[in-house]
Amino acid sequence: MQRNAVRWGLLAVFADGPKYGYQLKSEFDAHTSGSWALNVGQVYTTLDRLARDGYVAPIGSNADGREVFAITDQGREALASWFGTPVTDTDRPRSELAIKLAMAAVAPGVDVAAVVQVQRAESMRQMRDYTDLRRQADESDDVAWLLLVDHLIFTLESEVRWLDHVEATVLRRARPGRGRTPLKTPALADQHCTEVEVSGR
Amino acid sequence: MSAAVLRFAGVSRAYGSGEQTVHALAEVSFEVAAGELVAVMGPSGSGKSTLLALAGGLDAPTSGAVFMEDVELGALDAAALARLRRDRVGYVFQDYNLVTDLTAAENVALPRELAGVGTRAARREAIAALAEVGLADMAGRFPDQLSGGQQQRIAIARALVGQRRLVLADEPTGALDSRTSLAVLEVLRARIDAGAAGVLVTHEPRYAGWADRTIFLRDGRLVDATGPRQTPEQLLGRTA
Secondary structure, rough: OHHHHHHHHHHHHHHHEEEEHHHHHHHHHHHHOOOOOOOOOHHHHHHHHHOOOEEEEEEEEEOHHHHEEEHHHHHHHHHHHHHOOOOOOOOOHHHHHHHHHHHHOOOOOOOHHHHHHHHHHHHHHHHHHHHHHHHHHHOOHHHHHHHHHHHHHHHHHHHHHHHHHHHHHHHHHOOOOOOOOOOOOOHHHHHHHHOOOOOOO | OOOOEEEEEEEEEEEEEEEHHEEEEEEEEEEEOOOEEEEEEEEOOOOOHHHHHHOOOOOOOOEEEEEEEEEEEEHOOHHHHHHHHHHHEEEEEOOOOOOOOOHHHHHHHHHHHOOOOOOOHHHHHHHHHHHOOHHHHHHHHHHHOOHHHHHHHHHHHOOOOOOOOOOEEEEOOOOOOOHHHHHHHHHHHHHHHHHOOOEEEOOHHHOOOOOOEEEEOOOOEEEEEEEOOHHHHHHHHHOO
C-alpha cells in the first residue's frame, strides 16, 4: 500500500509539467518535507514503472542532458481516477498498536492501563512536537506539507481518544462483579503506574 | 531551567472522613516554570478541578504543599493569600466570566484596581495587556459586542495584566469552534512564551499539543506525562 502511495504521489508531481528524475524526487520531498525518505533508486524504479504502464513518457533531454518525462493522457486519467477513489486502508486493523492493546487485554499478567499510559505519553509527546512544527509554519510554506503535518496531528488526536477509551473499558471491566479481573504485570506497574515526577524543562 | 512559578510537592486532597473519604488528589508532584505551559488531562472526576483550585490557592491540600514562586501557600494567612491570588494569579474559564456592564478595558483593569492601583494606571496596564492579545482597538467594546473568541482573548489579557505571571485556564476553548480555539491558544501561547507560566486543563488532545508537557490524572493520581522534545529531523525520520 505504501508503494502505491509513492507511485501515485510521484505521478501527481507530474501534473504541473514535465520533470527529470531527480527533480521529481526534489519536488516530492519538498511537498512532504522529506518525511517519506525516498531514495533516488526508488524514484527511478517507480519512474520506469510509470513509463512502462504508459502513465508518463520521455519527451527528450534538457540542456544538461537529463531525460525529461511528461505525464500522458492515460496518466492524467489514472491520476484523476486515483483522486476520485476513496482510500481503503487495509493496513489499519493491522497496526501494531491495535494488536498490542487487543492482546494486552486478553493476555494474562499484563497491566493494560500501564500499557495505555506509556503509549499515551508518547503519543502526546509527538502531538506536542508536531504542533510545534505546525505553529512555526506560515502561509508561505508548502500547503501539501502543512496538510501532512495536520494529518499527523489529527491522527494522534484520534489515537489518544482511543487510548482513553481502551483505558476506561478495561478499568470498567476490572471492577468487582463486572467480568474477569485483569492481572497485573508488576514490572510495568512499578514503572508506570506509580506517580510520575515531573520537572520543568 | 527557569525557576518554578508553581510547584506541587506531594499534594493530596481528601474530602470527607472514614469510609466516606474521597481522595480527589493523591501525592501529586509537578512544576511549572516561567515560559512553560503544562496541560492537564484526565477523565471527569480525575482531579483536574481540584488541582486547579489548589494551584490558585482557592483550596488547601490535606497533605503536601503548593508553592508559588517559592512561597508556600499554606504558610500564608487569609489576607496574604488573598493578596497573592489577586496579584499573581489569573484565571481563564470556559464561559469567559467577563463583567457584562464593563468595557473590555474596564474588565482587564478591574483586578488591578482591586489591587489598589489607580484608575488611570490600571487602564494603561489594561490597554497594554489588550494590545498583547491583539485587541487594543476593542478596548471600548462591551462583552456582548464581541465574539466568543475575542471575549476569551480579553479574559487572557485580564488573567495576565500587570504583574500576574501565572494563568490557570479551565477548558478555555470549551465553548469555541475549532478555528477560534486555535486563535485563543495562539494568544495564550504567545503570553506564555513572553514569560508567563500556565496550566491548561483540557479534554482536547489536539489543544494539549500546544503545551510544553501534558500530565494525565486518573483517580486523583498523576499517571503519565510527556517526555522531552525531539528535533524535526527525528520527528519526521528525515535523513537530511
